[in-house]
Amino acid sequence: MSVRDLHSFWEWGRKIICVGRNYAEHARELGNPLPGAEPLLFLKPPSAYLRPGSAIRPPRYSRRLQPEVELGLVLAKGGSSIPQEEAMGYLGGYALCLDMTARDTQEECKRKGHPWTLAKAFDCSCPVSDFIPKDKLPDPHSLTLWLKVNGQLRQQGHTSQMLFPIPHLISYISGIIRLEEGDLILTGTPAGVSDVQEDDELQAGIDDLVTMKFKVKSD
Amino acid sequence: MSVRDLHSFWEWGRKIICVGRNYAEHARELGNPLPGAEPLLFLKPPSAYLRPGSAIRPPRYSRRLQPEVELGLVLAKGGSSIPQEEAMGYLGGYALCLDMTARDTQEECKRKGHPWTLAKAFDCSCPVSDFIPKDKLPDPHSLTLWLKVNGQLRQQGHTSQMLFPIPHLISYISGIIRLEEGDLILTGTPAGVSDVQEDDELQAGIDDLVTMKFKVKSD
Ligand SMILES: [Mg+2]
Ligand SMILES: [Mg+2]
Ligand SMILES: [Mg+2]
Numbered sequence: 001m002s003v004r005d006l007h008s009f010w011e012w013g014r015k016i017i018c019v020g021r022n023y024a025e026h027a028r029e030l031g032n033p034l035p036g037a038e039p040l041l042f043l044k045p046p047s048a049y050l051r052p053g054s055a056i057r058p059p060r061y062s063r064r065l066q067p068e069v070e071l072g073l074v075l076a077k078g079g080s081s082i083p084q085e086e087a088m089g090y091l092g093g094y095a096l097c098l099d100m101t102a103r104d105t106q107e108e109c110k111r112k113g114h115p116w117t118l119a120k121a122f123d124c125s126c127p128v129s130d131f132i133p134k135d136k137l138p139d140p141h142s143l144t145l146w147l148k149v150n151g152q153l154r155q156q157g158h159t160s161q162m163l164f165p166i167p168h169l170i171s172y173i174s175g176i177i178r179l180e181e182g183d184l185i186l187t188g189t190p191a192g193v194s195d196v197q198e199d200d201e202l203q204a205g206i207d208d209l210v211t212m213k214f215k216v217k218s219d
Numbered sequence: 220m221s222v223r224d225l226h227s228f229w230e231w232g233r234k235i236i237c238v239g240r241n242y243a244e245h246a247r248e249l250g251n252p253l254p255g256a257e258p259l260l261f262l263k264p265p266s267a268y269l270r271p272g273s274a275i276r277p278p279r280y281s282r283r284l285q286p287e288v289e290l291g292l293v294l295a296k297g298g299s300s301i302p303q304e305e306a307m308g309y310l311g312g313y314a315l316c317l318d319m320t321a322r323d324t325q326e327e328c329k330r331k332g333h334p335w336t337l338a339k340a341f342d343c344s345c346p347v348s349d350f351i352p353k354d355k356l357p358d359p360h361s362l363t364l365w366l367k368v369n370g371q372l373r374q375q376g377h378t379s380q381m382l383f384p385i386p387h388l389i390s391y392i393s394g395i396i397r398l399e400e401g402d403l404i405l406t407g408t409p410a411g412v413s414d415v416q417e418d419d420e421l422q423a424g425i426d427d428l429v430t431m432k433f434k435v436k437s438d
Binding site for chain 2: 014020042045048060080110111115116117118120123176
């Protein structure tokens with residue numbers, strides 16, 4: 001099988017697939033309808049990866065940058081049309097992620113019927129933690145995700161609230177877009193999104209198991 | 220610099236960035252407004268690559284699959300905020316490409332304000348020719364792109380008609396999304412898009428310099 005090191009998946013992984021509106025409270029706070037029978041998907045390119053120690057630089061065209069704290073799934077092997085019952089076997093582990101969103105741009109894209117690329121795929125739009133091996137999070141549907149900005153709690157949610165749980169996501173996505181080793185799936189964000197500004201410090205975590213920090217900097 | 224072989228960019232390249240509405244006649248035929256001051260961007264994942272010899276399989280949720288013949292740009296080196304005057308120096312060559320589009324799905328995405336992922340990023344959505352070294356196409360803005368379906372001409376257009384020429388595209392994109400070696404940029408399609416059906420044979424070309432064939436197959 002693999003000769004690649006999942007511990008540095010962001011250096012060589014070729015795909016980031018994101019799920020929108022996977023927590024009901026968050027869909028409502030943005031005034032979005034809940035997804036129908038199927039998850040809502042969008043993409044980020046691997047150039048969006050950002051590692052702790054680097055600053056988040058907002059895209060020049062946005063005045064409303066918002067972080068969305070999300071659980072990321074890292075694929076250990078690829079596949080197409082993966083059955084839900086087998087989906088967990090394709091997982092190598094997890095990463096804590098921020099789905100950085102240019103909210104004003106996204107609203108314009110939605111209004112105009114444009115792709116979401118400018119809102120979601122810009123450089124720095126995917127800060128990620130260290131790789132978390134699968135056995136460190138034996139029940140990924142019973143985790144608390146949280147985000148603090150300058151020490152104040154902004155988002156907190158529980159992965160049991162996902163509208164489409166992990167096996168459903170992996171199975172559904174792999175029926176449309178072939179998954180490959182090193183791919184990352186962002187599983188959606190709980191409620192509480194809000195704007196961040198220059199010099200804000202973002203700290204995100206999974207319970208008290210994982211934490212990461214990023215600073216926002218325009219230069 | 221590089222140890223990677225651009226002749227197989229689809230095996231290791233990490234990004235496909237597509238430009239929409241870059242030929243005025245095509246924008247009009249779909250009833251779309253022309254782009255404003257900036258190109259319209261969307262993404263395909265590298266899992267979308269398809270090589271001659273493999274069949275194009277329509278996604279199960281679409282009844283209106285349409286090929287768009289496009290000139291692809293293959294990056295020989297990466298960069299951010301590349302000035303237009305230097306942009307051609309980042310190019311390693313070209314590929315003839317089809318931007319396979321689930322048109323009915325795209326119309327629904329546009330209506331609902333959804334991302335275009337289901338319409339544009341499915342498996343088989345990026346058939347590509349062999350790599351074409353840069354010196355084989357010394358003037359990329361004076362090429363005729365054409366597409367035949369079952370021997371009948373459907374699309375024909377000239378790259379001089381691009382609303383945003385190549386240096387503009389590279390410069391603009393690299394200001395938002397960092398480019399990397401092996402990335403592919405699809406530069407938009409001329410007028411004449413139409414549906415294809417099971418068993419149709421698609422033949423596309425650049426003048427009489429490059430040609431490729433694909434067959435549509437549902438299984
Ligand atoms: Mg999100
Ligand atoms: Mg997209
Ligand atoms: Mg196109």
